[in-house]
Amino acid sequence: MDNWLQRVKSRIEYNVAETDKLLLALSGGADSIALFHVLRQFGVQFSVAHINYNLRGEDAKMDADFAERLAHQHQIEFFKKEVFPGEESKNDLQSWARNIRYQFFDQLIREQDFTLLALGHHKNDQIEQFFLKSMRPSSVFSLGGMKILDGNRFRPLLDVNKDDIKSWLLANKWEWREDKTNKKTDYKRNWWRLKGIPHIQTQYPDLEQRLSTLQEKMQQVEQAMTFALRALITPFITQLFREVTQFDLKAFKREHNSKELFSYWLQEKGFSVDTIERLWGFDSEDFESKMFKGSQDLDAEFKGGVLYLFKPSNTSGPNYNVQSIEDLQKLDRIKAVSLVKEEADAKLEGHKSFILPIKEHAFPISIQPTDEGDKIAVFGLGGKKKTAKELFKDARMPQCIRKYFYTWKNKSGVLFIENLRTSELTRWSGGQVQHYKIELN
Template identity: 30%
Template sequence: MFNKLITYITHKKIFTPQDNILLAVSGGIDSVVLTDLFAQIKSHGQVAIAHCNFQLRGVASEEDEEFVKQLAQHYGIPCFVTRFDTYTLAQAQKGSIQMIARNLRYAWFEQLRTKEGYHYLATAHHQNDMVETVLLNLVRGTGIAGLHGIKVKQGHIIRPMLFASREEIEAYAQEKGLKWCEDASNQDNKYYRNRLRNEVIPVLKTMNPNLEKTLEQSVEKISAVERFFEAEVQHIETTLMTSTTETVFLDLKKLEPIDEKLIILYHILKKFGFSYIQTQDILAGITGESGKQFLSPTYVLVKDRNKLVITPARVEEVTEKLLLTSLQQNAKQLYTPLQLQLERKTVTTHFKLPKDPCIACLDWDKLKLPLKIRPWQQGDWFKPLGMNQRKKLSDFLIDQKIPINLKQKVMVVVSDQEIVWVVGYRLDNRYKLTKDTKEILLMSLPTSTQ
């Protein structure tokens, strides 16, 4: 089995002999075999054990911790141990004890790995774990990503024993006379994984005794297909999408000729938190009228003519804020949230009026300080540049064909309650430059933020 391990590590390029490896050791048979195998590897890197005591099984948890400490001492390798009051944390967070324990475990492993200078964390997952994971994903509902099971290498986490079945691990432990701890909770079929392991998989193995090996080959094929599919989705995404700092636009005209639009669109939108069911609704609605909104936990998507417009959901209400109280001649000031640069300049014969809507040039002498900035409101009006009559800001935004979710982000700069600039869109005509203008307030917004 040791030779198989070395071959697997080399073939999969899991780590190098110079890497320091932290072993996640519970004390069960899988992690004990992992420890024994790694203790035999001749390398220049260091090996250490990390053990979590979740204090969920009373005396048994204490015995497991002591066993792991003795195991580390037997092999002469460092051992790190931590304890969690898992039950109390699970009650406070109102979550699954298993999920809370998993999150605690991996968070501590990563903290320890970084602090102590280990390149990778090795876990003792094997082929049977792979089978269970794939079946669980199928039962719960999954896409192609759920069918690749457990990855051999994922970031700083490695699973060097995925080549071995549980039967091979048990045979090795018996042959070497290894001792380990038995976790009675592994027989409790109230957990889905245990029910699969103890009831479902034995039935499947009567149909295919080589289930683990067969699934391993299937997973390799599925992983290859997944890599190809992801590359294709990435290519399509670059043709469909454009973005600014906070806004993503998806071109529906370019989506139209693409085959399997639903699955492609889902894989693009899931990074924004939209589900498969929502994607079905979004796709069904793209031929309808503009303005329909879809919400994920973190984003808002709006169908706007020939585009899908995606913006972050507003977490907190933006209120009126002070923008400018004073500014010396030829001085600059930055309003950080919008990266809005303000500059007071003297008019010269060389000055050229910019045509960029993200730049506003206002007559300094017409302004009344302090200037403030706030979200636009229903009832707001101004006199758009080039017009002498009032226009409701709501009507102006409609004329500009601004999607609903971008309307919510529109800000205005006000002077003595009068709007002087609809930020990024239009200056107020009353504050434009004239032949009599001596000084300018130049406000510039990075184009990418509009």
């Protein structure tokens, strides 16, 4: 077995557990085809995803057909997506394609419960990226290069030379597809691959080793800085929901007022220098929501001195249809359901609980993500109705977390909008009616 294959085998055994569910990004090029056969050879179970950007006419279709045929030949689950370039692709075609690609992969990971995304990046990609990153304003972290395992992204071929990959494919008579546009020097990456790096190597034949050593040191620096950063940043972070993080920028400025720390923290997450500059410059007393595309994985919202980081998603949570008190007690979103016998005990603090009188039409109760048009007869306002949108605005609620708040309704109307207000319908009705206190997690 080739030395590099033995290294890759050990790497896979170390990083891929039996319980992992692997998705391979398969373009049809030599790198991803090699990884396809490596995973098969070492008995790893995986699925395949391919995306056709329709940028190269018939060649692109042939790439897609080739990838699908290969997957089916080996009885491997195959996912595909087809997109067409539009206005948004004109300014930066490669960034557009990269964003589309990872949005597709991330969607599959969420919907199909994949735990690892296998990518065919190799040593030559690492070198090209170093020069690309060093030529534009970027994070010091990016000069450390890609990592073999970075979150759920797994790059087992990252220290393997592309020539070795192609030689192995040829020796085994495995075909792959060549992208003809890789020969065009219009793209910066291609220019570095075809002209820039070969020219530097005429003066520094050991360039690969020099850069590998430098990137190892940069990654060590990154680890140390990340540890120090988290110690300073963590006190200002609150995890609101599984996919939403709140950062109190106003308090951070008051305590440290360090733009450099703030910048390093967001650059580590993939935010651009320009976006960070804008976020730092906002007025902390401005309560108008401002939305940003932060990175491939994160969007951002700034409101009233607070920064919210969240994973973009168009999906909302499940709907519930509750037929009885017993059904309520089974819901994982409910902390406690208790019978209230005295009006004095029916007083509430905050908006994480409400009183439910069991009248004739108490059930069924629907519990579903709040629609901003939902109207509630607000408790304490003499029956005056307000929409959820008005209540969100009154509470200065950021847009990115509104979908996590649910509305409780029955035949009589809206009973409760979580974390906002209760309805006049939940007012104490006297001793002849059973009242239950519903507390949320």
